[in-house]
Amino acid sequence: MAKVYALLVGINAYGDGGRTDLRGCLNDVARARATLERRAAGRLEALSLLDGAATVAAVEEAIRSHLGRAGPGDTALFWFSGHGTEYAADTAEELTVEPTGRCQALVCTDGPLPDKRLGPLLDGAAAGGASVVAVLDCCFSGGATRQERGRVRYLPPRPGWRPPPAARDAVGPDTRPRHLLLAASRLGQLSYECAFPGSDDADSADGPGGSRVHGVFSHALAGALHRAGPAVTGRELLAGAHARVRLRVEGQHPVLFPAEPGGLADRPLLGGAARTPSPHLLRHGPDGWEVDCGRAHGLTGGAGTEFTAPGGPVRAREVEADRTLVDPDGWTPDPGAVHQVALSALALPPAAVVFSGGGVALPASPLLRGAAEGSEEADRAALLFRVEVRGALAHVLRRDGSPYVAPLPLAGAADAARLGECLVRLAQWYRIRDLDAGLSPLGGHVRVEVLPWGDEDAPPLVPDGNGEIVREYVGPQEPWVSVRLRNTGHRPLWCVLLDLNDRFGAGSSLFPGQFIGPGGTGYALDGAPVRLSLPTSRPVGPGASVRDWLKLVAAEGELNTVPFHLDAWDPDVPGNRWSWRPAAGRPGDGLLRLTAPPGRPAAGRDVGPVPPGTAGQWATRTVALRTVFPG
Structure with a gap:
């Protein structure tokens, strides 16, 4: 035992x-x-x-x-x-x-x-x-x-x-x-x-x-x-304790670290194997029921946003920067428990999908909607997938006709399901890469600097005319760089650095998430070299290349990065790693989520400076990298 x-x-x-x-x-x-x-x-x-x-x-x-x-x-x-x-x-x-x-x-x-x-x-x-x-x-x-x-x-x-x-x-x-x-x-x-x-x-x-x-x-x-139940994980336990703390105190935010999905945080606290986390959690806080994602995750407005739990749906009534206040519809959750929920409807425009050349059904996902070829809806969509069926192959194309992925077989129901998974994955990946806070007061406060490894005194590398920082192999040796985050502002900011690759994968292992103090510096991999190597699927040789996007998200409160982790797209591996289907069987799609703002005051414990500002401010920055083998 x-x-x-x-x-x-x-x-x-x-x-x-x-x-x-x-x-x-x-x-x-x-x-x-x-x-x-x-x-x-x-x-x-x-x-x-x-x-x-x-x-x-x-x-x-x-x-x-x-x-x-x-x-x-x-x-x-x-x-x-x-x-x-x-x-x-x-x-x-x-x-x-x-x-x-x-x-x-x-x-x-x-x-x-x-x-x-x-x-x-x-x-x-x-x-x-x-x-x-x-x-x-x-x-x-x-x-x-x-x-x-x-x-x-x-x-x-x-x-x-x-x-x-x-x-x-x-x-x-x-x-x-x-x-x-x-x-x-x-x-x-x-x-x-x-x-x-x-x-x-x-x-x-x-x-x-x-x-x-x-x-x-x-x-x-x-x-x-x-x-909690016998298999409660550290992530779920911390979420429940966080809500209880906010019912009592102001300005105290419990912290979980490391929070990468599928790892230590998702093991049952008192023993057991790690399990796949839910992208979102429903809990009862000082302002009623809330789901821990908000405007900083891409949600806009309240009407139309819906989450589904095993007990039934919850509908948004107000979307804040770091959370969504919701009302359970037709059921009463246990206020002392934390409930897994999945996003089932979005208030923001999803990606438009145009089909031509075959009778393929649009997969059921709030991230996708059908559109007619040449329609105003298709022309105005921020993200468009053109699916052309030629014989027994489905070609997923951009507006300019270039392919997103290699042609996918389309000979039966299993292939059609795989095509749907591909479209959902592409929509998830682009929503992460293109996440933008707009004109944020925090814009530019944290710099992402890429430097040649071993020369910390060198100036940061600058993008070329295509907006990319290009690094080359030297013989068989892949280029090494150092990546640092420099907070030039006057307040502590919580930062996570994501790596998105051109195989439509994403993760936060470079800088999983920490506060960086005013004038402070954080280093990817704690200062170890970041090796820019070609993936094993691309033989090292003249003309070979790979692209990465380093995406910084800086905020005044912690972010839960579970939905930022996507395995590189592989058409031979069924399923989406971080999708979660509740008992009702409706598909769920992951988003980023933030911690909650302060609750009510109580007697203090542990004196120290409180970071100024509120949880509502956040900013993003993206640096494009291209690694090439010359010749």
């Missing part, structure tokens, strides 16, 4: 004359342990380090010796509730991997545990094949302090606390962590604690009227875990 190894660290007493002591951390740990004992009955191995026992050495040793016992199929869970701190990054190594310009650390009873040391420790626990999850209930995604209403308890770094610089433990271009992080708030953002009505989940009643003080995030996460 797969086991759950839990290390629960809670620190109220910091031994500083009460000036920095906290009230809710031991309650957090007690409630988390009680929840885990119910959810993992008979397979939980829990170790708690409380107050004075939670030294840096003890925490590090417990991660190695206790969480390190977890093997294949097991879950290793690290839960920290207490103080934290941050300090300015000033070495080259720190500045390369800290785009905010700040380094963070948890504060144990005798000093700091830097996140750059904690990360390798947790990844080490994953080396035996276990699923490793970290829950950090302090701000700055694992570095800051708590406060109560009226008393600021920020812990600035003390002399001698500053640890030596530490590089990330991963080697080579893949520097992604091997553990999943569920953090109470963004970097540089407040998180909170307040009194909740008493319950049997906690062992200390220290609030007014028998209530108990908890971290808002810990309370929300434990409550969401208590109500």
